[in-house]
Amino acid sequence: MKFQVLGPVEIETPGGAQVSPRALKVRSLLAYLCAHHDETVSSGRLIEALWSGTPPQTASTALHVYVSKLRKHLQGLGLDGTSLITTQPPGYRLRLLECDLDVYEFDRLLAKGREFRELGDLVKASESLDRAISLWRGQALEDLRGIPAFESLGRRLDERRSFAREQRFELELELGNHKALVGEIYSLLDDRSTWENIYGYLMVALYRSGRTTEALATYSRVRRNLVEDHGIEPAPRLQRLQHAILTHDPSLDDFGADRLARVTVA
Template sequence: MKFRVLGPVEIETVEGCRATPRALKLRSLLAYLCVYRGETVSSSRLTEAIWSGAPPRTASTALHVYVSKLRKHLDGLGLDASSVIATQPPGYRLNLGECVLDVSELDVLLTTAAELRQRGCQEKASQILGRAISLWRGRALEDLRDLPVFESIGRQLDERLSFAQEQRFEIELKLGNHQKIVGELYSLVDDRPTWENLHGYLMLALYRGGRTAEALSVFDRIRRNLVVELGIEPAPRLQRLHHAVLTHDPSLGAHNADVLVGVGG
């Protein structure tokens, strides 16, 4: 059984069928317990999350009803629901047992990638980061993002995607695989028009592929976006990269990894 929150909340059975509760309150309850898996979550915290800080007078009773309904749903999937969602004062605790949660997989993959990088195993680290990135199926908690608590939690989870992407691009550039990542970078900068790090990686990848004019146009585009939308200039490090591209600075060579550290600020 798989539980997923790196995208819309989802349960997948061992047969590969989707078995996610349709009711918003049940998905919210499940998602919150998944995010704080292994931790006792108080009833007051669950109430705050599920009712967006404005619970009705009957919230305490209603919460018990929703827990019961969620347990019944999990029972129907062949799980020991009372063990999976254990009552533990002052609230409830999610114990996944043999079930898989994508966020737990993410934790393991990011830790493994960091260890591989420290040992100098860059190619393997990049592969592991690619697996971590593939866990996302859209924005984290995408179907719950209209609720303030889940918007905040979703942003925090999505920051981990950004971290993994940046780490992987940095490794690929160090390995000389600049042409391999240009298309992916172009797609991401279209979605994130003010993300300076991504634009820096794209500029460097284009420059190393002999596409200097395109690299300069990428800088022009993000500078325009930042000035128009935020009224600010690009960070000094991105400006230094722009100058280095203009002057064909030897430090941008494929064998120089130092230039990649913190590109874009």
């Protein structure tokens, strides 16, 4: 059985069936415990999240009811609900036991990517990050983003995917896979009109693919977005990258991820 929050909240059976609780409060409870799978979550935090800061007087009793319903739902799937959702003062804790959790798998693959990178195996490092990113099925907690606590939590999880993507782009550029990156990065830009780092990676990928004009147009695009939306100029690191492209700085042809980080990220 697999719990999933990197997208709409789901429980997936080994056969691929989606069997997540339908009731909003029960599904929200499951999602919050999954997102904090490595800790005991207090009843107070759960009440705050489930009722968006305006709980009824009966919230404590209602929370116990929702925990009971979630355990029963899990038992209906052939799982030991009481062992999975344990009562640990001052609240509750999700214990994975023999179940999988996509957030846990994501973190594990990120750690493997770091290990491979430290060992100098950039190919395996990039592959690990790619597998981690592929676990996402949309925005984290996508079906609960209308609830304030889950919008905030979902954004924090989404930032971790953005970090993984940036790390992978650096590795792919260092491996010389700049041509393959161009289309991939272009597909991300519409929803990230002011994400300067990703524009920097695209500028380098385009330049190294012999598309200097497009690389400079990319800078103009992000500059226009930043000026029109926020009244600010691009960060100095992006301005330096534009200058390097304009002057055909030789270092742009073959520098690795560590130097790219200093130019476009640091």
